[in-house]
Amino acid sequence: MTASRRPVLALTAADTLSLTGTRLSMVAIPWLVLTMTGDPLLTGLAGFAEMLPYVIAKALGGPLIDRLGARRIAIVADLVSMATIALVPLLHLAGLLGLPTILPLVAVLGTLRGPADAAKYAMVPAVAAAGALPLERVTGIMGVIERLASTIGVALAGALVALLGPALALSVTAGAFGLSALIVAVGLPALPQPAPAASSGYLADLREGWRFFRRDAVLVGVVIMVASTNLLDTAYSSVLLPVWSEAVGDAALLGLLFAIFSGASIAGAALATVLAERLPRLPVYVIAFLLTGAPRYLAFAIDSPMPALVVVLIVGGFASGFLNPILSAVMLERIPAALTGRVSALVNALSWTLIPLGGLFGGALITLAGLPAAFAVSGTIYLAVTLLPLAMRSFRAFAERPALPSPTP
The missing domain is CATH 1.20.1250.20 (MFS general substrate transporter like domains)
Structure with a gap:
């Protein structure tokens, strides 16, 4: 090393x-x-x-x-x-x-x-x-x-x-x-630190980060997509799948299904670590989202047999491993070094805002329409959200590969 x-x-x-x-x-x-x-x-x-x-x-x-x-x-x-x-x-x-x-x-x-x-x-x-x-x-x-x-x-x-x-x-x-604190203190001693702002105050810095974010159509589109899919994924993991597992009479099945998806996602992320910088960003991003999202919900909605469910979860989990490397690289490349902290923190926080509502959303869908319909509605919304990059012309900039940003002097 x-x-x-x-x-x-x-x-x-x-x-x-x-x-x-x-x-x-x-x-x-x-x-x-x-x-x-x-x-x-x-x-x-x-x-x-x-x-x-x-x-x-x-x-x-x-x-x-x-x-x-x-x-x-x-x-x-x-x-x-x-x-x-x-x-x-x-x-x-x-x-x-x-x-x-x-x-x-x-x-x-x-x-x-x-x-x-x-x-x-x-x-x-x-x-x-x-x-x-x-x-x-x-x-x-x-x-x-x-x-x-x-x-x-x-x-x-x-x-x-x-x-x-x-x-x-x-x-x-x-x-x-x-x-963790000890490793950062000892292992990262030479990383450059951003120069402190001399004239602006904290609120001005916060507003500057917000202004940069809302003017960048790609970052706004990414936040809309990720926040929406986080809502649906939370509904799936905290309500829809547990209710389905209980209904089929095998609670241990819940852990097995999570493990299958998680294991496949680790394999996908490992492969993406090696290949992502050589792959076309927008097609891989859209295809990965299409594979990891809607098929899971629709497979449960139509009561697919267990072998089919396992295949869908393996494919979806593997595809999901390609999302974060591409998403994170795109976001960090688009943010100027001097604004990295405030804009990246804002983007990540906004992407999490709907997570606390996911369980309520899933529970309300089941109460109003039943479990199969809840899976179907969630999958349909997921499909619509993941097609957003193809519908928004401004999302084409997602595919750009600017030069690697240098650390703040």
Whole structure:
């Protein structure tokens, strides 16, 4: 590993630890609230208390990333996250843990994780430039890491919660955040930091990022597509597929179907890491979205036999692995280096805005029309959304490949 490639290794290692810790907390915290209260509504409230601050803090934290540097924000946010989540097992051992203490801690954690994740994402262009790598290569590696961390984190969470209990399992999350901060501090010491703005204030920086975003038709189109498909994917994973699995009488099937899709997506992301920079962006993007979206919903809507469902999930999962490398490269290439933090954070936050509504959307569809119709309606909407790039002339710029952006001096 040459010195110029070490930042890539350091960033991916830190991201792996950070994401694994986050996925562990996403399982342990709701389980902790559910076992303490026995109330599903309060369990949902805990998730909402984390996600709402996460999205808001990610959107608002962009100017700080540009002013103070992505590396500094990542280190500080990870360290304070470690201290925050470590309070849960400590309060548990002291007999002081209850819902009035859990909810504020969860809200603080969400507020910290938003900027922490945005800061690591904002470091990708500088890391790619330091390693003389195409953006698709680095974003592809990050995509593989994200999918692996999601899979490993959930599996690890189940084992740790069963072994230690949900409160003590969160000590592992705290350790993961601490190690992530250490790796960024030691492994990325030479990354250039953006020059702080001399005349504009925080709100002016925020407005500048917003103005740049809304004037870029490709970024606006990407956000509309990703936010809409995130809504539908959340409805699918949190309501539609669980209800279908329960209806066929085999709850264990739910985990198997998720594992099939996730495993195929890891393989697709790994291949995209190698090939994405040589592939035509717009056709691959559209075809991958068409394969990963609507067929899943329509296969369940028509009650396809299990072998057909498995094939659809494998093909869709594999295709989904090509999306993030291309999407991330396009977004980061279109954003000037001086605006990377605020615009990339805003784009990512806006793409997540409909996720909290996904479960409500799926539940309402099933209540109003029944499960097969809910799958059919969701798949039809998914198909329409994924055809958007072919209908919008402004989306043609998606295919452009500008020169690799250089790090901010």
